[in-house]
Amino acid sequence: MIFVTVGSSDPFDRMVRAVDEWAASRGRTDVFAQIGKAQYEPRHIAAVPFLSPVEFRERVRAARLLVAHAGMGSIITALEAGRPIIIMPKRAQLGEHRSDHQVATAKRLGQRQGITVAWDEKDLLTKLDREGGLITPMTIAPEASPELIATLRAFIANPEEIEDRDAATESGCRLPA
Numbered sequence: 001m002i003f004v005t006v007g008s009s010d011p012f013d014r015m016v017r018a019v020d021e022w023a024a025s026r027g028r029t030d031v032f033a034q035i036g037k038a039q040y041e042p043r044h045i046a047a048v049p050f051l052s053p054v055e056f057r058e059r060v061r062a063a064r065l066l067v068a069h070a071g072m073g074s075i076i077t078a079l080e081a082g083r084p085i086i087i088m089p090k091r092a093q094l095g096e097h098r099s100d101h102q103v104a105t106a107k108r109l110g111q112r113q114g115i116t117v118a119w120d121e122k123d124l125l126t127k128l129d130r131e132g133g134l135i136t137p138m139t140i141a142p143e144a145s146p147e148l149i150a151t152l153r154a155f156i157a158n159p160e161e162i163e164d165r166d167a168a169t170e171s172g173c174r175l176p177a
Helices: 013-026 053-062 072-079 101-109 122-127 146-157 159-170
Strands: 002-005 033-036 046-048 065-068 086-087 115-117
Touching: 002 013, 002 053, 013 033, 013 122, 033 053, 033 072, 046 146, 053 072, 065 072, 072 101, 072 115, 086 101, 101 115
Parallel strands: 002 033, 002 065, 033 046, 065 086, 086 115
Antiparallel strands: none
8 A cells, every 4th residue: 555644734735636646547546645634635546634643653554655745754654664755845835835844854864765755746656656666764763762862861961071072072082981
């Protein structure tokens, strides 16, 4: 199954319409979408406005591919589940979002294994046609590593020491652990 999600805040009719038309032209019946408060109603794919968090995660686990806006929640969920994801950023100039932060997210994370960026509808269709060749990402943990947590705790407890340690390390000094 291909699972399409627009996120929890704003609709993304441009992406949903593209996937709906792609599914119709390819005879695909294995596409399910969470479309939010959309104005466009898909005619060729199954869709609901919203899913509970439990239903959302179940759909992600059942999917072999996710198609989503370039929202961090969708991206992280795909990586936690080890599912390839095609992201298409919402664009401020098209009235899809308040800013182009999703464009920045796509540029930054599009280099990561398992994340494919579609910059527009035509690009999305091309990438959907190549779905079988998409690389599965390395699974990430649903929580921060103990090492990261310890480093953050140390910084919060004594930020001057960490800053001095970084300055000393950058200048070539070797400090004891």
